[in-house]
Amino acid sequence: xxxxxxxxxxxxxxxxxxxxxxxxxxxxxxxxxxxxxxxxxxxxxxxxxxxxxxxxxxxxxxxxxxxxxxxxxxxxxxxx
Amino acid sequence: xxxxxxxxxxxxxxxxxxxxxxxxxxxxxxxxxxxxxxxxxxxxxxxxxxxxxxxxxxxxxxxxxxxxxxxxxxxxxxxxxxxxxxxxxxxxxxxxxxxxxxxxxxxxxxxxxxxxxxxxxxxxxxxxxxxxxxxxxxxxxxxxxxxxxxxxxxxxxxxxxxxxxxxxxxxxxxxxxxxxxxxxxxxxxxxxxxxxxxxxxxxxxxxxxxxxxxxxxxxxxxxx
Numbered sequence: 001x002x003x004x005x006x007x008x009x010x011x012x013x014x015x016x017x018x019x020x021x022x023x024x025x026x027x028x029x030x031x032x033x034x035x036x037x038x039x040x041x042x043x044x045x046x047x048x049x050x051x052x053x054x055x056x057x058x059x060x061x062x063x064x065x066x067x068x069x070x071x072x073x074x075x076x077x078x079x080x
Numbered sequence: 081x082x083x084x085x086x087x088x089x090x091x092x093x094x095x096x097x098x099x100x101x102x103x104x105x106x107x108x109x110x111x112x113x114x115x116x117x118x119x120x121x122x123x124x125x126x127x128x129x130x131x132x133x134x135x136x137x138x139x140x141x142x143x144x145x146x147x148x149x150x151x152x153x154x155x156x157x158x159x160x161x162x163x164x165x166x167x168x169x170x171x172x173x174x175x176x177x178x179x180x181x182x183x184x185x186x187x188x189x190x191x192x193x194x195x196x197x198x199x200x201x202x203x204x205x206x207x208x209x210x211x212x213x214x215x216x217x218x219x220x221x222x223x224x225x226x227x228x229x230x231x232x233x234x235x236x237x238x239x240x241x242x243x244x245x246x247x248x249x250x251x252x253x254x255x256x257x258x259x260x261x262x263x264x265x266x267x268x269x270x271x272x273x274x275x276x277x278x279x280x281x282x283x284x285x286x287x288x289x290x291x292x293x294x295x296x297x298x299x300x301x302x303x304x
Binding site for chain 2: 007008009010011012013019020037039040041042043044045046047048
């Protein structure tokens with residue numbers, strides 16, 4: 001199980017608001033697939049997946065704010 | 081100094097300019113290029129709806145929109161509804177942010193700073209407004225800002241979209257929308273402000289582009 005954390009977006013950025021999940025729980029996610037759109041201080045950042053597997057859990061819902069480094073979802077990697 | 085390219089696309093349709101900037105951003109993301117590029121363009125009358133926007137913020141009648149020849153697009157940037165049109169200098173910097181600390185927030189501050197310094201050339205005092213993107217003169221917006229960032233494999237951010245500075249657009253076209261969903265804020269332009277202060281009435285579009293380019297060079301430490 002991989003914990004996906006909100007990206008570092010710069011020294012001065014402490015948090016971001018998740019505006020849209022681009023994958024749903026149960027979806028298969030490949031590396032570099034767009035996962036979620038984050039808005040921080042007038043910038044729209046598209047977070048890509050660093051992992052491959054099934055999106056098993058979304059911990060921060062659309063419209064909610066997360067701190068940098070906070071776990072926002074979990075991806076279950078395929079065994080083997 | 082950082083080497084960069086300034087590309088004036090002149091009059092170009094919104095979707096065509098979008099394709100050009102996206103193609104360059106993709107080249108950076110796939111590490112096929114590391115060229116820092118700033119595109120400038122002047123769009124025909126266009127309304128774009130960002131990810132936070134709604135078509136309800138377009139308030140003009142079909143007849144009025146037709147009369148203006150307005151084109152309407154939904155786009156992949158943050159923000160609400162924005163108008164673009166003749167007399168507005170639109171700037172799409174496609175930059176990889178490593179040289180500036182890879183900080184998306186700092187990047188937006190630098191864009192704002194570039195515009196504020198450009199306006200100062202004509203003696204215009206403008207500022208940021210907390211919580212409201214863009215650059216403002218009083219409570220009237222003179223420059224809209226909306227940025228999109230994607231991350232390369234090496235964790236460096238690549239930007240697209242950017243800013244729209246009102247030089248001398250037809251301000252009545254803005255009343256077709258509720259700009260950025262803000263019903264209680266107005267818009268202004270350099271021409272409008274200079275008419276009021278009568279300081280520098282006849283500065284052309286291309287001169288303002290040169291001023292802006294010089295300020296980009298200053299603020300971002302670029303060499304074109």
